[in-house]
Amino acid sequence: MPAPALRIREVVDPDDPALKEAYAILSRTFHRGERVRLRDWIDSLNEKALQLLTDIVWHLIVAEEDGRVVGLASGTYLGNVNLGVVGYLAVEKGTRSRGAGTRLRASLRRHFARDAKRIAKRPLDGIIGEVSASNPWLKALARRPEVLVLDFQYYQPRLHDDDEPSPFVLYYECLTRVRDRLPVKELRRILYTIWRRIYRVSRPVDRRAFRAMLRTLDSRRSVGRRRHFS
Numbered sequence: 001m002p003a004p005a006l007r008i009r010e011v012v013d014p015d016d017p018a019l020k021e022a023y024a025i026l027s028r029t030f031h032r033g034e035r036v037r038l039r040d041w042i043d044s045l046n047e048k049a050l051q052l053l054t055d056i057v058w059h060l061i062v063a064e065e066d067g068r069v070v071g072l073a074s075g076t077y078l079g080n081v082n083l084g085v086v087g088y089l090a091v092e093k094g095t096r097s098r099g100a101g102t103r104l105r106a107s108l109r110r111h112f113a114r115d116a117k118r119i120a121k122r123p124l125d126g127i128i129g130e131v132s133a134s135n136p137w138l139k140a141l142a143r144r145p146e147v148l149v150l151d152f153q154y155y156q157p158r159l160h161d162d163d164e165p166s167p168f169v170l171y172y173e174c175l176t177r178v179r180d181r182l183p184v185k186e187l188r189r190i191l192y193t194i195w196r197r198i199y200r201v202s203r204p205v206d207r208r209a210f211r212a213m214l215r216t217l218d219s220r221r222s223v224g225r226r227r228h229f230s
């Protein structure tokens with residue numbers, strides 16, 4: 001019997017039961033140190049409903065099968081740098097390899113593109129994401145000419161008070177023009193925006209990991225492609 005069709009849609013109502021179902025998948029897929037709190041998702045939807053998000057737009061896209069959530073993609077459009085930042089992508093084990101991941105990602109990209117048109121009044125410049133250095137997908141991603149897997153040590157801020165910042169690899173997918181390098185000036189602004197506006201760190205420069213990350217860029221004018229992978 002063919003598998004039931006997948007339905008892809010955005011969750012906009014904070015009371016939509018799909019929100020908690022999606023968070024349950026997130027909890028099964030990522031350990032505590034890697035995931036934001038459910039409260040953060042609810043706050044983002046509440047702000048969106050109140051139209052308080054100005055040029056920051058958070059999205060939660062779900063894949064449903066027979067009315068049950070089987071996958072999710074989350075991400076944030078950042079108007080000040082005209083970039084979409086992929087947050088999480090997760091599909092239930094039993095549903096993987098059926099295209100849900102691709103469709104969720106594509107839907108998120110379409111939302112970012114619409115945000116850019118509406119807010120920045122121009123095409124979306126790029127998509128950014130944090131990936132673990134050991135993720136096998138990273139190598140395939142790095143082979144794509146439009147993707148810069150950036151050659152510097154990126155840190156995601158700690159997500160809980162009792163936690164540590166996490167080392168990740170940051171990639172930049174160029175959408176409007178092919179780029180081989182990002183000027184450090186532009187990258188610093190992107191990093192500050194991610195910490196300040198996505199993770200809501202009130203004073204990034206007071207955080208040791210943020211300062212250390214910026215220090216590694218002090219002697220550089222630009223950052224190019226990372227060549228070596230673990």
Ligand SMILES: CC(C)(COP(=O)(O)OP(=O)(O)OC[C@H]1O[C@@H](n2cnc3c(N)ncnc32)[C@H](O)[C@@H]1OP(=O)(O)O)[C@@H](O)C(=O)NCCC(=O)NCCS
Binds near residue numbers: 092
């Ligand atoms: C990654 C995952 C979501 C793929 O879902 P899937 O439905 O099995 O796979 P599909 O065949 O539909 O999709 C593959 C798509 O996911 C992308 N993908 C694969 N691994 C990825 C990763 N680690 N991060 C982001 N995208 C990834 C592929 O590039 C492909 O997208 P494309 O067609 O636009 O190139 C799924 O394996 C999963 O939940 N893994 C565990 C969680 C995880 O590693 N998430 C990504 C890091 S946030």
